Amino acid sequence: MGDLLGAGESAVVTRVCELLVPGSGAARPDRYLATALPALSPAEEDAVHAAIGVMAGVTSPPAMARVAGSAAFDRFRLLAIEAFYGDHTPPGRRGPDRADVLVVGAGGGPIAATLAARGADVLLLDSGPGRARFVSTVDDEPIGPPTAPGPAKAERAPAADLAKFHEHTGLLGAAGPFGPADLEPWYDRPVPASGARVRRRHDVRRVLLDSSGPRPKVTGVGYTCDGDDGVLRAPVVVLAAGPLATPRILLHTHETAGIDAPSARLTGRTLGLRPARLVYGLLAGSPDPHAGAGFAVEPAALPGPAAFAAGLVDAGHRPLWGGRLAEVVRGHPGWTGLRVLVTDDNTAVADLGVGDEVVVGKRFSTAERRRLAGALEFAVDRLRAAGARDVVWSGLFAAHPQGGAPMGDDPARSVVGPDGRSHDVDGLYVADASLLPAVLSVAPELTVRALAAKVAEAIR
Secondary structure, three states, rough: OOOOOOHHHHHHHHHHHHHHOOOHHHHOOOHHHHHHHOOOOHHHHHHHHHHHHOOOOOOOOHHHHOOOHHHHHHHHHHHHHHHHHHHOOOOOOOOEEEHHHEEEOOOHHHHHHHHHHHHHHHHHEEEOOOEEEEEEEEOOOOOOOOOOOOOOOOOOOOHHHHHHHHHHHHEEEEEEEEHHHHHHHHOOOOOOOOEEEEEOEEEEEEEEEOOOOOOEEEEEEEEEEEEEEEEEEEEEEEEEOOHHHHHHHHHHHHHHOHHHHHHHHHOOOOEOOOOOEEEEEEEOOOOHHOOOOOOOEEEEOOOOOHHHHHHHOOOOOOOOOHHHHHHHHHHHEEEEEEEEEEEEOOOOEEOOOOOOOOOEOOOOOHHOOOOOHHHHHHHHHHHOOOOOOOEEEEEOOEEEOOOOOOOOOOOOOOOEOOOOOEEOOEEEEOOOOOOOOOOOOOOOOOHHHHHHHHHHHHOO
């Protein structure tokens, strides 16, 4: 550890962390801290050394109780928790490069927690920032059970949406075509406290396979972290990196392993975007949400002036500029926004571009263009009827990407089976919005979480 921590400081760190989180002393939090110090600013590093000095005299639970709530106490408590439950390998677990299950993507928090609660050694990999959180404010979302969605997001998939699942991929349920009864048991499943290990800044590139047998099987993943390549080993990999990153990983995997089955060739070919735009009106009050045929309209938060101005387009859908832009932004605090979301037909395509990027291509069909125009016209009319003296709108953006690795019973029309299991690779699962065979007309969070619970049950 060189000059980063002196021997006396290392002893203080280990002793204090053990008092705060029993068992963490054996995980060597002093080493964990030493690896984090070089990335800190001088002020942050000074604060860490100062905290060590404050806690040097704390040698017993009563002494700890006297400093509870102090800045030094809070800093050490987070250090102990992070070293023991985060990137470090707790005592009694496997080595740092192996696990029973690798879950890829922060969205896999619930499934990782569920599998860990059943006794599996689960390592959750997140490509996010991963800075040492105990030294400053948390600058990224914690990985674990998700918070309860707000009222606008707590929507279960309508029966009409689920009927498209069977239509698109042959997905079957217990008594025929997949429907609400097949998804209902998986909604509202409690998510246990996470016992999974976590590693941040791990950008998984591909799943590693053993192709020596009759079917390829998972052996681990290849990743990059801070510019270095690495390998993690496990017999089961769950991809929950999102409907852009998950197809990217699958495409790399299929390409590297030479997998050319119909289901593999379908990867990334059925992406839905649920295109949306923001429509703003200058009026006194906000209109109520409205659901229409093929689209939904709901209140939208007004962004700051810069983001508001950057997103605006004119009637020809070209970026707004000049005097008209200045006129619109001048009234910025008074604009009320509606978010207009359109259900598209899963015809976008995600391909590998230069390097490791994902390139998404989309051509709107005549039916989709009519839907987009009708949704915009409805929102404009609604704002005018509510008293708006002026109306403007943004360009299109992807509100809820879905699909890309759809689930189904027909391998010719799906990438994974009804339990999220790859049609082509043993030990490989998908458990995010990539699973959805058809774009939902509501926010997909609850449905994706239900499907993830269904996938977790299948992993034994």
